[in-house]
Amino acid sequence: MIQLNNVTKIYPNGAKALVDVNLRISKGEFVFLVGPSGAGKSTLVRLLFREEVPTRGQVTLNGRNLVRMREREVPLLRRTIGVIFQDFKLLPNKTVIENTGFALEVLGVPAKEVQARTRSVLDMVGLSHKTRAFPGELSGGEQQRVCVARAIINNPALLVADEPTGNLDPETAWEIMDLLYNINKRGTTVIMATHAKDIVNQMKKRVIAIEKGRIARDEEKGAYGYEL
Template sequence: MSLIKLNDVWKVYPNSVKAINGMSIEFNKGEFVYIVGPSGAGKSTFIRLLYREEKASKGEIYIDNVNLSQLKQKEVPHLRRRVGVVFQDFKLLQSLTVYENIAFALEVIEEDPAKIKQKVMDVLDLVKIKSKAKFYPSELSGGEQQRVAIARAVVNRPDILIADEPTGNLDPDTAWSIMDILENVNALGTTVIMATHNKEIVNTLKRRVIAIEAGRVVRDEARGNYGYEV
C-alpha cells in the first residue's frame, strides 16, 4: 500500500499561476526518491504540499490514508510529527545551541522530558556531530548546520523525510557527506523525498527519479538519471 498518494492534484496561486497541473503519483514506504526538473518547474510547491505548508487547490493528497486537504489547521502539527523537513538554508534558531535546537523539536510535541536528552544524543550520533552539541549555529560550518537541521528533522523518527535542495549551498565534499547521512536515515526505514539540482549525486546514487516540468510529472524512472543541464 502507498504511503503517499497524490490524486489529480492542482495548485493555482492567486495570480493564476498553475504551479501543479493535475499531478497523480504514489510513493511507497522506505523509498528514496529524487525530485528533479528545471527552475520554476513546481518542485518546491510540490514539496510544500506534502507537509501542508501549501494546500492543494484541487485533488487529494493522502499520507498513510490521511487526506491532507481535509486536515484542520490545528491538526497540521500532528501531521508534521510524521513528516520531517530539511531546507537548503537550514532554518536553525540562532539563539539556541545545537542541542537546544534539536530538543526544541521534541518539546513542541510535548515529548516526555526524561526521554529528550537520550533522543537528542542518539540523533547527534547518527549525524556525527555530537561534539558540537553546545555550539551555536553561527559557530558551525554550512555542512555542520545542515547536519543539525537533519538531526532536528529526524529526532522524532518520522515516517517521511522531505529534503528541499539539502546540498544546494554546500561544497561537493560536504554535499556527499550529507548524502551519506540521508542514505543512513533511509536505511533505518524512513521514506526520503529529495528535491535537487545536483546532477552528479542523482547520476551516481541511483534511486527513483521523478522529473517535473510545468507542474506535471514528465518522467518517473526506478533508477534514472538527472536528465537536465545544470
C-alpha cells in the same frame, strides 16, 4: 504511502505551480524530484507537509487526506514528517543541542528524555562534539547536520528535503547524502528535491522530473537528465 490524485496548484497570483499531477510513492522509497527552477518541485514538497493545500485534487499520506484535514490536525501530521531545508532554518540564539531538542520540546516530551534522544541523534549525524555551539559558529555542512538531526529525532515515517545540498560544497553534500541514505536504509521514506546532478546520477534511485507543473518523467534507478 503517498498518493497524489489529479493535483493542481494555482497560487493567488495566478501562477500554475502544478497541473493535474498523479503520483504514488511507496513506504521505504528514496525519490529524487528534479526539474528546472520554478517547475513546481518545491510546491510538491510543501503539499506533503501541508504548508500548501492544492487548488484541486487530493493528497493522501498514510491514509490521511491532507486536503480535508482540519487545521488543528496539522501539527499531528507534521510530527510524523521530518523536513530539511536548503537554508537549514535553525534558531541562531539556540545551541546545537537546543535546536535539535526543540522538535521534541514542542511536543511536551520530558527534559530527561529530550536530553537522551538529542544526544543519540547528534551522535548519529556526527556532531556529538559540538552540542554547545551556536549555529553561527558552525560550517554549512554542520548546520545541515543539525537540521537533519532535528528532522529525524521523532523517528518520522517520511523525510522531506527541499534542496538540502543547495548551499553546500560537493564533498559536504555527499556527507549529507550518506546520512539520508542511511536514514532511508532504516525504513524511512525519503523525498528530496534537488538540482545536484552528480548526486542523482550516482545514487541510482527513483527520479521524478517535473516540468512546467507536470510530471515529465518517472524512472526507477533514473538519472538527472538535464544538461546545465
